[in-house]
Amino acid sequence: MRTRAVAAGVVLCTCLSLSGCSSPIADMPSLDAEAIVRPKEPGGYLPVNDxxxxxxxxxxxxxxxxxxxxxxxxMRDRQASATTGLKDR
Incomplete structure (x- = not known):
């Protein structure tokens, strides 16, 4: 009885962990070239290579x-001389 409960727990954990890796069919790209919709106005960010x-x-x-x-x-020289004086103490 105990081994059956452990096996059921292992199967449940495996199913839950594998379901996190799947993606919905709606998010998959379509093969139809006309189905790709581009925004009319460009976004606020530059393209990567632009x-x-x-x-x-x-x-x-x-x-x-x-x-x-x-x-x-x-300013850098004043700061460097001030920190040098602190190090000597």
């Missing part, structure tokens, strides 16, 4: 860019 175009004019001027890079370099 890259955005390069801007012809930069967003910021070269002078502003140089100024920002100079400020960031100065």
């Amino acid at each position: 890259v955005p175009r390069v801007r012809e004019t930069p967003i910021i001027s070269p002078e502003e860019r140089a100024k920002i890079e100079k400020e960031l370099t100065a």
Whole structure:
């Protein structure tokens, strides 16, 4: 009697685990080429292989860019010197 219950439990668990791997027939692709429906408007995301175009004019001027890079370099140097002083303690 106990082995029959264990066997029934094993069969039930197997059926439940295998049913999770199946896919409904409605989700399967059809073989009819006309059945493929494409949206009229493109989605919000770019296709995988489509890259955005390069801007012809930069967003910021070269002078502003140089100024920002100079400020960031100065900040990095100040931070590096501050952390070096902490390590020496």
